[in-house]
Amino acid sequence: MKKQGYSFFILLPILLLVAGFALADPKKAGPNHGAPKAVTECGTILTEPGNYKLDHDLLDCPGQGVGIMGSDITLNLKNHKISCADNDLPVAGIFTESPGEGLISNITIKNGHVSNCRDGIVIITTEDSKVMNMTSTGNTQWWDSDREAWVWGTGITLWMSRNNVIMHNHTYGNATDGIGSWVSSGNLFKHNTSVGNGDGWQGSGISLSSEENSRVMCNRLHDNADGISVYWGSGENGSTGNLIRGNLVTGNQNTGITMLGFYWQDPDTSEEWYYAMPNGNTIRSNIVEGQPWVDLLEAYWDDVGFNLLPNSDGICRNSWEKNQFGTEIGVPGCIGTSVVLDEKDVCALDDDHDD
Numbered sequence: 001m002k003k004q005g006y007s008f009f010i011l012l013p014i015l016l017l018v019a020g021f022a023l024a025d026p027k028k029a030g031p032n033h034g035a036p037k038a039v040t041e042c043g044t045i046l047t048e049p050g051n052y053k054l055d056h057d058l059l060d061c062p063g064q065g066v067g068i069m070g071s072d073i074t075l076n077l078k079n080h081k082i083s084c085a086d087n088d089l090p091v092a093g094i095f096t097e098s099p100g101e102g103l104i105s106n107i108t109i110k111n112g113h114v115s116n117c118r119d120g121i122v123i124i125t126t127e128d129s130k131v132m133n134m135t136s137t138g139n140t141q142w143w144d145s146d147r148e149a150w151v152w153g154t155g156i157t158l159w160m161s162r163n164n165v166i167m168h169n170h171t172y173g174n175a176t177d178g179i180g181s182w183v184s185s186g187n188l189f190k191h192n193t194s195v196g197n198g199d200g201w202q203g204s205g206i207s208l209s210s211e212e213n214s215r216v217m218c219n220r221l222h223d224n225a226d227g228i229s230v231y232w233g234s235g236e237n238g239s240t241g242n243l244i245r246g247n248l249v250t251g252n253q254n255t256g257i258t259m260l261g262f263y264w265q266d267p268d269t270s271e272e273w274y275y276a277m278p279n280g281n282t283i284r285s286n287i288v289e290g291q292p293w294v295d296l297l298e299a300y301w302d303d304v305g306f307n308l309l310p311n312s313d314g315i316c317r318n319s320w321e322k323n324q325f326g327t328e329i330g331v332p333g334c335i336g337t338s339v340v341l342d343e344k345d346v347c348a349l350d351d352d353h354d355d
Contacts, residue, residue: 037052044066049070049073051076061085061093061117065117071107072107081112094120095123125161128163131156133168156180157182158187167191175198178206179205185212185213193221194206198225217243218246227252227288228256232261242281243281244283248346254292255291255294255297256295256296259278262303281318281319285322297329
């Protein structure tokens, strides 16, 4: 379970500052329904609307893989791979970002594999877009000398983005999160598989922080440090209004589904701070079993005593409904009792899903 705050998301723009990009030729780009144009080299940035395809594997990219900085763009990797060189630069395999104020939109990234970057796929200031049928694996932490800290290697990252669909992806073996979303809203995370992300005390299959009104549905999460983690945020209310439904969360290293606030006590004045417990979220019809620490959790992380504290006022902040689980930590009666679920209740058990 992650014990530190999430202020690191302000560092994500560093990913976009590495020099040496090759701009795609606007004259070669057509409308979205036109024939795909080939992307042939590392560092390509797509700015003009159109369909693009990866012509071949882009391996050991010395900087960024492929960037998208315009709307109405589809990038089909055609089952090819993008990987980054072992040079510790803070780069992404694929990123999207608005080049100015506002958001870019209607982007699709699909059908490929990203590995060995600092973050696999990074979606920044982007709306109404899709990441589908992508595998993102083995992305690694990098050392931030300014903060003197390791910064995360995540399979798929969203930051300051909204109304996006992250579906049918496979993230595994990443240094921290399989899928992570920060300061974002209205996103759908559905039918993804996250396995073996994190390393004991940090990392989740799916992690949300300062997330609002998003849906985490029908995902399979196994052997991550934690399964699904919803954390405190930058505002007073943390993450709120999210639906976590129909997921299969089994055999993760610490916890299954977590609603986690943050507690701190000033060592000099003994003043206490309870910070941004996620609230108003609904956790419904999930199978969450086999975590050695706890399956379901609503509590504060005590950063002084290094333990978990249930809500001090005895109030349940989230709605826990009809879940199958073995163990729980929270305000008495908050999480409720375990029920037996099957494929009619838990869409993660549906092997024939098409949506």
